[in-house]
Amino acid sequence: MPMTNLYHHLDAFIGYLTAERGASPHTVDAYNRDIMGFIKFSEENAFPMPDRKNIEKYMGYLREKGKKTRSIVRAISALRGLFNFLLVEGTVTHNPLEDIEIPKYTPPIPEVLSEQEVIELLNLPTGSRTSLRDKTILELLYATGLRVSELIKLKKSDINLEGGFLVASGKRSKERVVPMGTYSKDAIKSYLEKEKPKGIFLFPNKRGNMLTRQAIWKFIRKYGLKMEKSHISPHTMRHTFATHLLEGGADLRSIQILLGHEDISTTQIYTHVDSKRLKEIHKKYHPRG
Numbered sequence: 001m002p003m004t005n006l007y008h009h010l011d012a013f014i015g016y017l018t019a020e021r022g023a024s025p026h027t028v029d030a031y032n033r034d035i036m037g038f039i040k041f042s043e044e045n046a047f048p049m050p051d052r053k054n055i056e057k058y059m060g061y062l063r064e065k066g067k068k069t070r071s072i073v074r075a076i077s078a079l080r081g082l083f084n085f086l087l088v089e090g091t092v093t094h095n096p097l098e099d100i101e102i103p104k105y106t107p108p109i110p111e112v113l114s115e116q117e118v119i120e121l122l123n124l125p126t127g128s129r130t131s132l133r134d135k136t137i138l139e140l141l142y143a144t145g146l147r148v149s150e151l152i153k154l155k156k157s158d159i160n161l162e163g164g165f166l167v168a169s170g171k172r173s174k175e176r177v178v179p180m181g182t183y184s185k186d187a188i189k190s191y192l193e194k195e196k197p198k199g200i201f202l203f204p205n206k207r208g209n210m211l212t213r214q215a216i217w218k219f220i221r222k223y224g225l226k227m228e229k230s231h232i233s234p235h236t237m238r239h240t241f242a243t244h245l246l247e248g249g250a251d252l253r254s255i256q257i258l259l260g261h262e263d264i265s266t267t268q269i270y271t272h273v274d275s276k277r278l279k280e281i282h283k284k285y286h287p288r289g
Contacts, residue, residue, distance in 0.1 A: 006039050006050065006082075013085045034078035051096045055079065059103075069103050076102050111231055112240040118142055121232070124223045134219055136184075136191040137203060141234060143184035144168070145241035145259050148234035152211045154202040156192070161185055170260040178258060242270050 014032055017023040023031075038050075038058055047054045055076075062072050076097065083095040113121065122142070125134040141151065150168045158167045165179050180188075188202075199208030205215070216234055224232030242255050256267040 006035070009086060009089075009091060010035055010039075010082070012089075013082050016085055017081075030074060031078040031081065034075040035082055037075070038079055050079075050083075052100060055096060055100060059100075073102055076100060111236060112243045113229075113232070113236065115244065117227065117229070118240060118244075120227060121223055124226055130219070132191050132195060133203060134223070136187040137216065138220070138223075138237070139184045139187040140180070141237035142241055143181045144178045145238045146178065147238065147260070148213050148216050150260075151234070152201075152203065152213060152216065155200045156197075156202050157200070159188060159202060161189055168260065174260070176257070176260050242267075246270050 010032070013035075014028055017028050017031065038055075041058050041061060042050065042054060045054075045057070059072055059076070062075060067075075080095065080097040080100075083092060083097055086092045087095055122135065122138050125131040125138070128134075137151065140146065141148075144166065146154075146168055147170065150170055153169050154166065158169075160166065164181075164185060165177050167175055168178050169175055191197075197204050197208075201208070201210055203211050205211050213234075220232055220234055220237075221230065224230055224236075238259070242259060245255055245258070246252070252267050252270065255270065259267060261267045
């Protein structure tokens with residue numbers, strides 16, 4: 001396929017990602033940028049056809065620009081996805097990325113809070129108009145490990161206080177039941193009784209509409225700065241939830257279900273906890289530790 005023809009098929013691929021794969025706007029935007037970057041690079045270097053040699057040159061170009069391995073892996077995944085789509089559509093007869101070796105990428109170990117730091121964070125919201133809401137959100141994030149995108153979509157009808165669970169709508173609109181602990185149930189009950197949020201959402205904005213991810217990120221970062229921990233984010237709470245479960249003896253399969261991970265390999269990043277615990281046991285009990 002001539003390189004210029006990729007432009008004409010990109011919109012269809014983006015539409016497929018959105019409508020059929022249920023990809024998030026963030027993923028769609030990233031894939032679109034990656035593919036456009038490859039097309040631009042190919043045009044500047046007068047590559048007539050997308051083939052393995054050209055793609056490997058593009059990978060080398062990304063490395064020279066100082067792109068991280070994670071970004072390169074995503075770019076290759078975007079291009080591979082595009083050509084797989086074109087294969088299914090019958091537009092091409094082979095995928096030039098079929099035999100491309102993807103660089104090894106090990107996700108960084110996520111930063112987590114200690115139990116004492118979690119308690120400190122949960123006690124920070126006081127004295128402001130949104131304190132009760134903020135505390136309830138923090139309690140819920142730590143109790144359930146919800147993604148921020150799942151949190152902002154929560155409706156009052158998704159909460160079952162009597163049963164002690166909520167229904168979260170995850171990636172590709174897949175629903176899962178997530179248990180809540182006593183502290184988060186009590187926090188939600190108090191919040192609903194005192195704040196009486198209007199509209200259908202559990203945590204609406206002033207107009208009764210869905211809160212934005214940015215709004216959640218900002219107030220959590222505000223409290224993090226009070227603790228002199230500027231890295232704290234909604235995702236920190238999710239990582240902390242999973243790590244504390246594993247430290248308490250939960251198995252990876254259970255954590256995978258609670259987090260809503262489709263693949264157990266995504267959850268395996270938390271095995272660093274087991275490694276850390278084993279090192280501590282070895283150091284404490286081995287005669288040459």
